[in-house]
Amino acid sequence: MSEAGHPNGSSPSTRTFRVYRYKRGDPGWRFDGFEVPVGARTTVLEALRWIQLHRDRTLALRHSCLHASCGTCGMQVNGREVLACVTPADTLGSTITVEPLANIPVLTDLVVDMRQLFERFPDEIGTVRTSDALAQASPPDGIETYERFEDCIECGLCLSACPVSATSDAYVGPAALAAAQRLLEEPRGVDPERVLDWADDPHGAWQCHAAFECTEACPSSVRPAERIMALRGALAGGRRTVATVMPA
């Protein structure tokens, strides 16, 4: 990518990126403006990388896979939680505001402290989790069986979008509660009563106010809000039944 070139696409036009900046020790945060050439297929992440390469090497951000499966490039773009790697910049207007995820402490610039997200999960949740493959799924010749992993990519978008998390740090948040419901649907050796005890808390399943913003923000079809509602159903129903929320 040359200085004169644009990150991607065939007909570049210049957009103004307002990027949130904060470094440790700074008295506060600020927005820096950058003029970035944007093509038809340029993603927000590519535009931010262009800023790093051509304008400001100190701009810090997280990213890895570039195809929405690692969840590291979650951020707010024009106030909406997105994965920057799959968000086209071309349709976002002439001025594009980029901020870190909300409700999670900022480490630097667009990087938030994801430990604050992971620590909310119930202890029974491992870091990498396999899951039963769909019963009707038949692997192709040469492959013995599928190994399916959880849909949740732990990007934190749901926690940032949640209006309850915006006013209460004690609330465990949508990702952890959705993970708890997944454990009920598929316990994998975990005692469901322990999961229900964990969720049956004023700052657990009962603090959700059913705004469903987490489901709107989720890039991985986890549908956290529906899972929290199902979790409540299990709690409200005397723990006799566990509703299952199938992927949309």
Place this chain on the structure above:
Amino acid sequence: MSGQELPGTERRDDVGPVLRKGVGIPASGWFDPRGRALGGFAFAVNRVTGLGLVVYLYLHLAVLSMLLRGESAWSGFLRLATNWLFLSLDVLLIFGILYHGLNGIRVALVGSGVVPDRQKALWWALGVIGTITLAFSALHIYGSR
């Protein structure tokens, strides 16, 4: 910091600012309309109408206290209560009651796991019921002048 740690790691646990949505104060984070979908708006309007109904309750008690000041004070209030502006506030009150009540039913049905994945359909269905009821109420209120 021990000699084996990398430079800067002693500050790894420094907590930076927490970005909040909202309109200036942290408590308004739930109200930020940017990028909200139907559920978020439904939640925000529910809170606004809830706050409005609490304010109305105290207003209502204050108005009723006029009865303690005799018939003339109450009659004076009744003349005020039948003008268009006041009747419009009555319609606004009915909207608040209908919205908060019907949305409460929606949240209860969704939130108790009865229909966990039908929040949008319920909002529209109850919205139609609420709109018809509000229109009927408004006609009745304005027709009472």
